[in-house]
Amino acid sequence: MIKLFVGLGNPGPEYEGTRHNAGFWWIDALARDLRLQLVPDRNYYGLVARTSVQGESVWLLEPQTFMNLSGKSVGALARFFKIKPEEILVVHDELDLPPGQVKLKRGGGHGGHNGLRDIHAQLGSSDYWRLRIGIGHPGDKQEVPNWVLRKPAPDQRSLMEDSIIHALQASPELLAGDMDKATLKIHTTKPQRPKLPRPPAA
Secondary structure, eight states: OOOEEEEOOOOSGGGTTSGGGHHHHHHHHHHHHHTOOOEEEGGGTEEEEEEEETTEEEEEEEEOSOGGGHHHHHHHHHHHTTOOGGGEEEEEEETTSOTTOEEEEESOOOTTOHHHHHHHHHHTOOOSEEEEEEOOOOSSGGGHHHHHTSOOOHHHHHHHHHHHHHHHTTHHHHHHTOHHHHHHHHHOOOOOOOOOOOOOOO
């Protein structure tokens, strides 16, 4: 089962609505669903909440180290409570998916994402789960740093929020450790309603 849910982002009000903070948005929504309050914990360099599922402790974590040092926070909590990489889910923004799409996977590279890069280094493993929230790509690699630190347009924000709500529907399976079912639920999207044809012009 997933024992540590991590959302990646940057602390501070100036970053709240930026694309890079999509991981924070998901953890905030999960905390609301579970009726948990995230509180600062200096031992783990982040905002932390704890609950119990099937007699096991489950943690929610939002590192407050800034993105590039996310692993400092994740590693500290995971080491102290002896949480294995495969029991960790990291929720992060994903350039390679368009807004509105969300994907679940285990392992793999960091794809240039600085938060994942530091988690790899601190855990000494890439064998953790990732929930990838699509933010789209600006089309030019040079523009990526500005893109992730800007707020999405309202239509993109709405699509991202829809994908977060969709992925949250799999939280019971994630908490139970039924990752096959969680993957199926997250990767299955409802077909869009067909648009009604416009009446012919008079």
